[in-house]
Amino acid sequence: MTDPHDPIITGRFDGLEHRFPVRVYFEDTDLSGMVYHANYLRFMERGRSDMLRCAGIDQRMTHEAGEGVYVVRDIAIRYIAPARLDDALTVVSRLLQVRAASVLIHQRVMRSGEMLTQARVEAAFVAPSGRPKRQPALWVDAFMPLLWKES
Secondary structure (H helix, E strand, C coil), rough: CCCCCCCCCEEEEECCCEEEEECHHHHHHHCEEEEEEHHHHHHHHHHHHHHHHHHHHHHHHHHHHHCCCEEEEEECCCCEECCCCEEEEEEEEEEEEEECEEEEEEEEEEEECCCEEEEEEEEECCCCCCECCCCHHHHHHHHHHHHHHCC
């Protein structure tokens, strides 16, 4: 299992929210100097992967054991304001729902408290065949204390 306190991991949980820092590099921008729209998806993917790692979930071991992997089943994204070269961003992730074979995650890309982009991402657990499969019970157990309770 991955050690959630590994010094290489840059993200962390702040209560029920996972925060993952991202720096905007030249390769992330388009000709206008703003972050290319598809790169927000990459930032969010890194944030989700780090959130799982910090929760004690070892995706690599599960994949290598032939049990399955998460795939993005559905995503709804809203762009609000652009990020630019050298901006320091934070991907904030909240676990909204845990189902037998999927999780629903809300993510925001923030710059100094300003929301730039937000998305709702459904990640489905699939077998190596690509068919939906129940996610490991240990993963569900790890998720339950992290569920965001909307008031």
